[in-house]
């Protein structure tokens with residue numbers, strides 16, 4: 370399916386008789402777009418949209434978000450149904466291939482991913498080059514990027530079979546790299562993947578297992594992990610996905626492109642928000658300090674944000690936040706945690722914020738990061754690993770979006786323009802002649 374012409378708009382420059390007729394394009398769902406590719410040629414002007422809040426950078430068939438209605442679809446399937454009825458690996462197949470797999474397709478895909486979970490033994494030594502207290506996202510950037518050193522030579526990204534293997538390698542190895550980054554940081558032996566476990570079980574096993582005793586899977590926790598991975602798998606053209614696409618548009622090695630995505634995700638305004646939410650709640654300390662904190666957030670000079678709140682696209686509840694909140698209650702109940710102060714504080718903060726005009730008028734609601742940290746902390750995952758987990762899940766989305774870009778015959782190297790406001794042309798002045 371590709372976009373279709375749905376009409377046109379005419380842009381006229383006031384004070385001159387110059388105008389340009391721009392086609393309107395429509396997709397399956399969502400707003401039409403004005404195709405401005407001819408604008409510079411016809412009117413000699415660029416468009417200006419810092420942060421790309423109103424700019425469609427590509428055509429995509431993968432994920433659809435309706436921010437006003439709080440809708441999120443992966444290949445047309447509502448996130449609520451996938452989180453409830455599917456598994457992360459089945460969702461990975463869906464995002465990569467466009468359709469849900471039949472039994473045979475799923476079995477082959479599961480086998481393909483399972484067969485690629487181990488790392489080249491020389492990659493182990495990369496971990497020893499880091500300080501033990503390095504942030505695991507720094508390790509992820511380094512080691513995933515280093516995968517290019519192991520697979521670059523025989524990788525022809527224009528060969529579908531080689532793209533398929535690269536996709537398997539990334540989806541399968543990123544959990545191993547993530548778990549090893551954690552194990553290295555705590556000085557425990559690196560735990561090799563097990564082919565008899567599911568994707569989520571294997572990740573929890575490599576994170577928590579030790580050679581000294583058998584590891585026992587808790588099906589409630591591995592189900593919760595699987596659901597958290599589903600919720601984070603893809604999200605349209607967010608900052609890190611756009612980074613992957615821009616790097617991919619140059620023909621760069623997919624391992625280098627995913628490493629670029631990991632770097633972009635690390636920022637606290639993006640994937641780093643889940644870690645920042647826990648730090649924010651810890652700094653607030655207790656529910657009676659919430660009103661003071663909210664006043665600080667509303668004071669522009671404080672530059673304080675309510676982390677886990679707000680979203681560029683969602684101007685309604687982030688559907689993932691709702692599912693995350695439900696999962697939070699399930700996991701705490703399963704773990705026998707009756708009163709989790711952080712959850713009580715988060716819920717009280719949500720109640721206060723959602724009744725305060727500052728947040729209502731700006732349509733600021735909890736996003737996917739607001740509750741995820743509380744679940745992960747209850748599951749024993751250290752705060753420094755929260756964004757790493759987000760990267761593990763989003764690797765499927767990044768790889769799917771990269772694959773779509775490479776397979777798009779109309780794709781070109783990404784190269785935005787600018788408004789230049791610097792110095793006009795001027796001649797060089799020798800040092801002894803300067804003021």
Ligand code: SDX
Pocket residue numbers: 603604606607608637638639640642666673674675676677678679680681682731733736737738
């Ligand atoms: C993710 O894009 C994606 O899809 C991302 C993601 C994905 O799955 O890939 O969904 C994952 O990144 C979720 C977002 C996680 N980030 C946070 O929780 C950090 C806190 N949120 C904000 O930094 C902010 O809401 C952003 C970055 C998420 C969105 O910023 P925008 O779209 O640029 O919005 P804005 O800064 O223009 O805000 C509009 C107004 C401003 O106030 P005014 O200037 O109009 O007075 O809302 C205010 C902002 O100051 N505002 C907040 C706020 N977020 C926006 N005020 C307080 N706390 C906040 N969290």
